[in-house]
């Protein structure tokens with residue numbers, strides 16, 4: 001990788017790292033990405049409803065979006081840009097080489113997390129002065145690196161346009177955390193003509209110097225927001241007149257984690273939060289649960305989701321309260337395209353930064369890129385996911401780091417060499 005190009009990619013990563021934005025609020029990040037793409041000479045950069053189907057958006061908090069728009073405008077994002085977003089974040093750059101050839105899409109996610117960054121002087125972002133400037137928010141999963149990688153690859157593609165054929169779609173996806181954003185992009189139809197789609201993630205089980213081919217094991221998942229609405233009453237004088245949303249929620253939480261395991265695959269049920277009640281002596285009117293289920297197959301996931309719905313409905317009747325179940329996120333299992341994985345393996349073998357190629361199939365984690373692969377495969381194309389390794393000390397933690405200068409060049413090389421392999425003239 002050309003040293004100047006590398007330096008620029010690292011500077012982008014470190015810039016993103018300082019200004020992490022939660023899923024669906026990445027307005028400053030999106031503006032930065034779009035501005036850079038314009039500078040590079042991209043003429044077709046899609047945003048807002050051009051790439052997002054509002055009907056398939058999940059887990060988007062309107063109040064948080066409004067707050068983020070105000071903050072972004074205050075921080076200098078122009079109003080006409082905000083308007084072009086229709087309230088949605090993310091962008092897709094399209095490069096038409098003018099020569100007949102396949103349509104190849106690359107996906108990069110761009111959101112940060114609600115994590116407090118470590119202040120340890122040995123933590124690289126602290127040591128080199130690019131730690132998060134937004135306390136309680138952090139790029140603790142490396143999506144800052146992903147976004148920077150996307151920009152570096154976009155620049156390489158447009159610079160090498162004369163040596164390439166077909167079309168590229170470079171996807172900067174919002175709200176991967178909580179598996180919320182991919183379905184919104186898939187729903188827009190933008191992937192329907194894609195022949196090949198490749199996505200990557202840093203780290204996971206891949207250490208620095210390792211490239212991992214992901215064959216399967218990505219669990220399908222549904223995230224739920226469940227709310228109960230009861231009837232208030234004086235807890236001392238009229239307890240019999242109240243209907244407790246809190247008790248319905250507690251019973252639901254206990255029953256959810258008690259759903260019997262499925263015999264045909266790994267399953268997970270987690271109740272993450274339960275907030276309820278108004279005061280000590282008032283029969284609780286409000287309760288909200290945030291929970292998730294995961295399954296090794298769609299069959300297992302459907303089994304779990306049917307149980308979630310039955311339990312909520314049952315408790316709503318038992319406790320005489322109203323209930324509402326909202327899907328705040330969804331991702332599916334990984335469809336394996338063996339030919340494309342083997343092509344990525346061939347690419348990896350030629351890259352000096354790749355010291356070892358490993359194959360992953362263990363049932364861990366979730367990733368909404370699976371929905372993009374599914375759509376592309378349904379339309380007759382192929383998709384694959386790989387990891388470029390880093391020594392991260394655990395994702396979603398305050399001391400997460402990805403050793404950008406050492407790890408990111410591998411990701412860059414894999415994507416750009418894959419582009420040459422599939423779309424080279």
Ligand SMILES: [Zn+2]
Pocket residue numbers: 141142143176201
């Ligand atoms: Zn991630």
